[in-house]
Amino acid sequence: MSDAGDTNDTVLSVRSGRLSFGERTLWSDLDLDLRRGEFLTVLGSNGSGKSSLLKAVLGLQRLTAGSITIDGRTVTHGDRHVGYVPQQRLIPPGTPMRGRDLVALGLDGHRPGLPMLGRREARRRVTEMIEAAGATGYADRPVGRLSGGEQQRLRVAQALVGDPSVLLCDEPLLSLDLQQQRAVSALIDARRRSHGTPVVFVTHDVNPILAATDRILYFANGRHRLGTPDEVLRSDVLSELYGTPVEVARIRGRVVVLGTPDDAHCEADHGDQVHQRWAG
Numbered sequence: 001m002s003d004a005g006d007t008n009d010t011v012l013s014v015r016s017g018r019l020s021f022g023e024r025t026l027w028s029d030l031d032l033d034l035r036r037g038e039f040l041t042v043l044g045s046n047g048s049g050k051s052s053l054l055k056a057v058l059g060l061q062r063l064t065a066g067s068i069t070i071d072g073r074t075v076t077h078g079d080r081h082v083g084y085v086p087q088q089r090l091i092p093p094g095t096p097m098r099g100r101d102l103v104a105l106g107l108d109g110h111r112p113g114l115p116m117l118g119r120r121e122a123r124r125r126v127t128e129m130i131e132a133a134g135a136t137g138y139a140d141r142p143v144g145r146l147s148g149g150e151q152q153r154l155r156v157a158q159a160l161v162g163d164p165s166v167l168l169c170d171e172p173l174l175s176l177d178l179q180q181q182r183a184v185s186a187l188i189d190a191r192r193r194s195h196g197t198p199v200v201f202v203t204h205d206v207n208p209i210l211a212a213t214d215r216i217l218y219f220a221n222g223r224h225r226l227g228t229p230d231e232v233l234r235s236d237v238l239s240e241l242y243g244t245p246v247e248v249a250r251i252r253g254r255v256v257v258l259g260t261p262d263d264a265h266c267e268a269d270h271g272d273q274v275h276q277r278w279a280g
Contacts, residue, residue: 011070018065027223088175099141139154165197167188171204201213210229
């Protein structure tokens with residue numbers, strides 16, 4: 001885990017956050033301060049509002065009540081200070097784009113207005129980030145011919161090439177095999193350790209990133225719990241959230257949750273996804 005919890009440098013702040021759709025409230029009374037270098041894992045039942053939280057931070061979804069700020073500024077759509085890694089979805093084989101072109105979109109390809117960097121500086125940034133992602137060997141190959149893990153590494157590089165203040169990850173390990181999950185998780189974790197970039201990581205399975213997690217935000221039944229893994233991943237805490245008996249067991253270093261209404265830790269949250277802003 002990160003040592004960032006020892007500092008009071010708040011990057012992302014949510015105050016009295018509430019998100020409702022009609023008469024249904026996904027979550028309310030959410031107060032969150034995410035510090036530099038902190039790794040926050042967001043868990044919960046299907047449709048509980050995990051990905052909707054990311055949409056709110058991205059400026060794509062307005063809160064029903066409360067506020068969200070990044071470095072003291074109210075969030076806006078297209079904020080250059082927010083990096084976003086979507087779920088892994090294979091890019092079609094015939095896509096006319098190289099790996100480095102996909103990464104370059106993270107600088108200005110998804111935002112209105114003029115490019116923020118000159119061509120030489122942009123090329124330098126892209127090459128540097130590709131190297132950091134361990135993707136140099138396939139950066140000039142068509143993205144549609146790359147494996148899911150290789151494409152996802154490039155998406156992480158795309159999200160980080162603009163040097164964001166905070167990194168949002170929406171189920172980035174979905175559909176990846178174990179080796180690919182480890183590689184992508186390590187890449188994200190290395191960035192927050194080396195640059196102090198805080199991470200908000202939405203997932204249905206905490207185990208691949210449990211060692212990196214500083215705190216957990218757990219949504220269920222319109223309520224939430226926020227704390228360390230040992231404080232939140234407990235039978236009594238989750239039973240109270242769900243209003244039904246839930247068992248939490250640790251087996252060979254893995255967390256197993258049994259008894260949730262929708263097997264929240266066994267299947268993806270398909271009803272609550274962020275629409276991709278960038279190519280891929």
